[in-house]
Amino acid sequence: MLRYFVRRAGASLLVLFLVSIAVFSLFFAGAPSSIAMRFAGEGATRETVALVEQNLGLDRPLPVQYLDWVGGLLSLDFGVSFRTQEPVFESIVSRLPATASLALGAILIAVLVAVPLGSMAARKPGSLLDRTVSILAISGLSAPTFLIGLGLFYVLFYQLNRLGLPSFPSGGYVPIHESPLQWFLHMLLPWFTVALVNIGVYARFVRSTMIDTLRTDFVWFARAKGMSERRILGRLALKPSLAPLITLVGLDIGGLLGGTIITEQIWGIPGVGSYAVTGVLNGDLNVVMGTVMFAAVFIVVMNLVVDVAYALIDPRVRLR
DSSP, X not given: OHHHHHHHHHHHHXXXXXXXXXXXXXXXXXXXXXXXXXXXXXXOXXXXXXXXXXXXXXXXXXXXXXXXXXXXXXXXXXXXXXXXXXXXXXXXXXHHHHHHHXXXXXXXXXXXXXXXXXXXXXXXXXXXXXXXXXXXXXXXHHSOHHHHHHHHHIIIIIIHHHTTOOOOOOSOXXXXXXXXXXXXXXXXXXXXXXXXXXXXXXXXXXXXXXXXXXXXXXXXXXXXXXXXXXXXXXXXXXXXXXXXXXXHHHHHHHHHHTOOHHHHHHHTOOSHHHHHHHHHHHXXXXXXXXXXXXXXXXXXXXXXXXXXXXHHHXXXXXXX
């Protein structure tokens, strides 16, 4: 197991190295003078821009600049925002709780709803419930996130508020340590905005893998011994069916923790995704590069966690 982990960790570090080269090449190596101009501010003279280039080390060879940049990343120094002059890493960390609340809550809702739906659909293939799960899966893959978010906003806030009925908050974020109830109420609609995209997909995934499991020899043997269908589903078929779902959920968590851009923008959540959008709109290079690398680290780390978890559940994976 240790050998497998070391091999997968080495591959993850290689991926991060390649991502860092791509990010540096795309954003940093292209036009050092434009970077210095953004940092110096509007109306800066050529002499000021040249001085900024020298202070930032932009006049040095690109390999040296890359090594300095990577060294800063390793020491958790992502630079400062050109616009606000605030450290990028500290800004990302301060926004991470909002993004984590959104991502983990949405995935939890999706899994808690999808696993029972998929299990019941697998029990009776071709039934009304099975067809409903298929429709949900297709709808989740087809419906844009912004459309789901705007629909929830229109029905559960605007229309309820217009009719004088109690409605959900229209957006924003309240830290859980300030008010757990307000945190929950403010996050409920954003959670479902993300969860509704994944529920059908997860349920369909569980349904497909469980049907395959129910056709195996050990399940037929359990039926022949008189084990009830409910115990077969709960004890024999559920665990093997959930193992592949770990991969899908882990990848989704990694991507969402890197920043749920659309959902955060719709509901006004000050998370990592909205911070990245602000950096793009302002041309704030350090913010864009910092959020990209931050998201890449989360995705790669979650891939590693998924691989290790899958190897623990299925020892055959370690032999590949």
